[in-house]
Amino acid sequence: MSDDSSRFAALLAELSGLTTEAQTADRGDLDLLDTADLVRAMNAEDRRVPEAVAAQADQIARAVDGITERFRRGGRLIYIGAGTAGRIGVLDASECPPTFGTDPSMVVGVIAGGERAIRSAVEDAEDDEDAAIADLERLSLAPEDTVVGISASGRTPYVVSGLVHAGEAGALTVAIASNAGSATGAAAEIAIEVVTGPEFVSGSTRLKSGTAQKLVVNMLSTLSMIKLGKTYRGVMVDLLATNEKLRVRSVRTVSQLAGVDVDAASDALRRADGSVKLALLMLATGADAVTAARALGDADGILREAIARLG
Structure with missing residues (x-):
């Protein structure tokens, strides 16, 4: 077997073990359901997300306290992610100035592939470990900062690399993932692993995983701002x-x-x-x-x- 074939086989085995990539036995007839039944079925799946987030309440609280303490020392909250996860971080960062009167530099969203990736898919950017380091180096990380890595799979190379680099710079590191025992969680000081289960459309992590990510970043930014008196x-x-x-x-x-x-x-x-x-x-x-x-x-x-x- 060639090196490429071996690597592909290893990656296939790794992905097959992820909850976010799993298929459910009762989803084979989606294309046969009428629209009302599709709506009810998808809504039933979405209702699982808040419960999964609630199970991580203690870890989220730890992260909020850490972020708040660093904000008070002049630090920043920096989200880093790829694809949907990166866009969710950028969205949360962009909404903090009008909502809480913060300086745009206080909460920052970094996405693999840069500005173009906010609107268009740059799929290979998530594998670029060196780019994550370069993107964070441009921000001149300090121990007062918090870096939150967002990855549904919990294995995105760009995010793992960014968290490791941030930790070496002395920043507080937090991981948001949708699989337990994730690589991002292992690379971070605080792991928020919201296990939402198989997606309604298998592997489409912009669905429940994306919803969970949005709920968690809402908490991280909003609750820290509340504690700051906003x-x-x-x-x-x-x-x-x-x-x-x-x-x-x-x-x-x-x-x-x-x-x-x-x-x-x-x-x-x-x-x-x-x-x-x-x-x-x-x-x-x-x-x-x-x-x-x-x-x-x-x-x-x-x-x-x-x-x-x-x-």
Whole structure:
């Protein structure tokens, strides 16, 4: 047997052992089902995902605490992945600035194959171990950073290589995979292995695995931002009002949380230069903008603490 044939056989055996590649006995008739039955069958599979995520709650909590602690030291959250997994990381990173008012450099998405791979498949990029190292070296990793590797199979060479490199740089490493005992999990300090089972269409990991990845990254970014004080009473208070919808949301948020009418909320936002958090602090304490801003800074941006300081 040639070297290529041996390598192919080994890879085939490896993939055959993955839960994400498995076939289920009751899926052979998908093409014969009517549309309503297809919808119900796929929805039944999707309902398994939240339960699988819940089983990893302790590991997710460890990751959130680690990310938050490093954020407080000026670190970054960096997602790295290929294909669907990479796009999910890029998506989560891109949504943090408008949602939480973060600098775009605070949460970063790195995808195998670069910008082109966000919209078009660059399938061989996931095998390039050296590219992962080069992509992370461009970010000048520091011990204050967290690198989260996302891979449904848990064996993507690009992701494994990136996690190993990040660990050597002293960064906290977290792996999100859909198979237990994954290579990415072994390469990371914290392994979040959400075993969602065989896919509705065998091997199509953009389905349940992708949904699980989205749920987990939602938790990692959102919960760490909550712990940093980016919300107040369950509402976003550091959002950037960059369009009409968000400007209206800002006024509505201040009005509801401060218990004032729309005109008073709008006036407070004007005096606060559009900052929801600062407007709320001014209305809650009667402080002027300068005093309120200083108190927020002293409270590390946590509104509850700033209110207590000025109360």
